[in-house]
Amino acid sequence: MTKLIGLTGGIATGKSTVSTLLRLSGYPVIDADQVVRQLQAAHSKGLERLTAVFGSGILNADQTLNRQALGSLVFSDQAKLAKLNMIMQPLIREEIWRQVKNYQKQQIPYVILDAPLLFEEHYTDECDLVVVVATNHQIQVQRLMKRNGYSQTEAEQRIDSQMSLEKKKQLADIVIDNNGSKEELKRQVAGLIDQMHNNKL
Ligand SMILES: CC(C)(COP(=O)(O)OP(=O)(O)OC[C@H]1O[C@@H](n2cnc3c(N)ncnc32)[C@H](O)[C@@H]1O)[C@@H](O)C(=O)NCCC(=O)NCCS
Numbered sequence: 387m388t389k390l391i392g393l394t395g396g397i398a399t400g401k402s403t404v405s406t407l408l409r410l411s412g413y414p415v416i417d418a419d420q421v422v423r424q425l426q427a428a429h430s431k432g433l434e435r436l437t438a439v440f441g442s443g444i445l446n447a448d449q450t451l452n453r454q455a456l457g458s459l460v461f462s463d464q465a466k467l468a469k470l471n472m473i474m475q476p477l478i479r480e481e482i483w484r485q486v487k488n489y490q491k492q493q494i495p496y497v498i499l500d501a502p503l504l505f506e507e508h509y510t511d512e513c514d515l516v517v518v519v520a521t522n523h524q525i526q527v528q529r530l531m532k533r534n535g536y537s538q539t540e541a542e543q544r545i546d547s548q549m550s551l552e553k554k555k556q557l558a559d560i561v562i563d564n565n566g567s568k569e570e571l572k573r574q575v576a577g578l579i580d581q582m583h584n585n586k587l
């Protein structure tokens with residue numbers, strides 16, 4: 387039987403860093419942000435639907451999605467974000483379950499589902515275990531500003547558009563504390579991998 391491990395956290399708390407370490411150890415990862423990018427490729431059904439609702443201002447000259455433009459629209463307006471989710475979530479869900487079923491057929495023991503909206507969109511209902519990668523608010527804001535070049539307001543808006551990390555930590559089976567160095571993060575992930583290797587998760 388395949389165990390589905392949900393991996394989530396807040397924006398920029400370190401989900402991708404953790405999922406990369408798990409992938410490097412041989413565990414398959416379904417990356418929801420990657421799935422989204424495929425579904426929003428030029429001329430895709432997803433991008434067509436987005437353009438119909440948000441207008442051609444969200445497109446680059448080469449007809450690809452201008453992610454920054456769409457991000458600025460939706461993260462400053464809850465109603466627009468809800469519209470984006472309504473368009474994208476059914477497509478994302480379908481593709482994620484297609485991939486999960488594929489792994490189940492191959493009887494892969496553990497599959498990781500790395501999804502920022504794991505709780506908000508109830509992917510947790512299908513997960514056997516949920517891991518939350520967390521930092522404190524100040525570190526989250528700093529890492530997000532540094533990585534994306536956002537202002538403090540832009541960073542705070544994106545953080546506020548998600549369920550609070552405190553709530554996610556309460557709902558988690560395992561919390562990975564990513565307030566320290568990347569080395570400290572690696573050590574915690576190594577512990578998790580050890581348990582998976584020994585079939586103890
Ligand atoms: C708004 C978009 C174009 C911004 O693109 P951008 O390249 O700047 O960000 P990217 O996609 O890499 O996402 C970065 C992070 O933003 C946060 N985020 C993305 N979408 C959302 C959302 N709908 N609600 C809350 N936070 C979100 C997540 O923490 C994510 O890891 C893009 O994020 C998008 O289309 N989002 C909707 C798809 C979605 O719901 N994704 C979550 C899948 S579970």
Ligand SMILES: Nc1ncnc2c1ncn2[C@@H]1O[C@H](COP(=O)(O)OP(=O)(O)OP(=O)(O)O)[C@@H](O)[C@H]1O
Nearest residue numbers: 396397398399400401402403529533566567568571
């Ligand atoms: N322990 C750490 N120390 C310093 N920087 C870190 C640490 N962990 C992650 N980072 C950096 O913080 C940023 C966010 O990490 P990462 O991209 O893994 O987060 P994420 O949760 O996947 O983000 P998103 O929600 O945007 O997809 C990256 O620039 C990453 O290199």
